Amino acid sequence: MVSINVTVDGRSESHDVEPRLLLVHYLRDVVGKVGTPIGCDTSNCGACTVSFNGQSIKSCSMLAVQADGGDVLTIEGLAGTVETDLHPMQEAFRECHGLQCGYCTPGMIMAACDLLKENPNPSEAEIREGIEGNLCRCTGYHNIVRAVQTAAASMSGTGVSS
Ligand code: FES
Ligand code: FES
Numbered sequence: 805m806v807s808i809n810v811t812v813d814g815r816s817e818s819h820d821v822e823p824r825l826l827l828v829h830y831l832r833d834v835v836g837k838v839g840t841p842i843g844c845d846t847s848n849c850g851a852c853t854v855s856f857n858g859q860s861i862k863s864c865s866m867l868a869v870q871a872d873g874g875d876v877l878t879i880e881g882l883a884g885t886v887e888t889d890l891h892p893m894q895e896a897f898r899e900c901h902g903l904q905c906g907y908c909t910p911g912m913i914m915a916a917c918d919l920l921k922e923n924p925n926p927s928e929a930e931i932r933e934g935i936e937g938n939l940c941r942c943t944g945y946h947n948i949v950r951a952v953q954t955a956a957a958s959m960s961g962t963g964v965s966s
Pocket of ligand 2: 902903904905906907908909939940941942943
């Protein structure tokens with residue numbers, strides 16, 4: 805076993821873990837952050853996307869021991885980063901019906917937040933490219949793109965909704 809210290813959603817976590825434990829299993833089974841789902845376990849679907857040291861990563865493609873000393877933000881901590889109940893990206897997904905079954909949604913939102921950090925005003929094509937690592941089998945992506953556009957407008961303070 806290996807001792808690791810990781811900040812998860814602003815809280816310091818210290819655990820002894822097996823060297824082969826994936827970060828997503830650590831988050832869900834050890835820390836209890838079950839808001840981060842597992843879709844494929846093979847780094848294809850993006851459902852397990854979290855922010856690690858400020859960059860979105862697929863948490864099934866990283867070992868928990870590699871996160872030692874790092875800072876992880878999951879969908880469960882996202883709302884806590886702003887003053888309102890929901891983060892503007894979460895609010896926009898709700899408002900624009902950017903989800904159906906919701907399985908892809910936590911990862912999609914984390915990836916979309918990362919996109920807006922790099923490009924606060926993306927075009928539709930840039931949004932589609934920015935979330936291409938995150939698969940959705942329900943929505944056809946149209947409302948997801950609208951949600952990201954809405955969040956971009958609300959986060960830039962223009963209030964324009966699409
Ligand atoms: Fe990680 Fe699918 S569960 S990419
Ligand atoms: Fe069902 Fe995206 S809403 S997979």
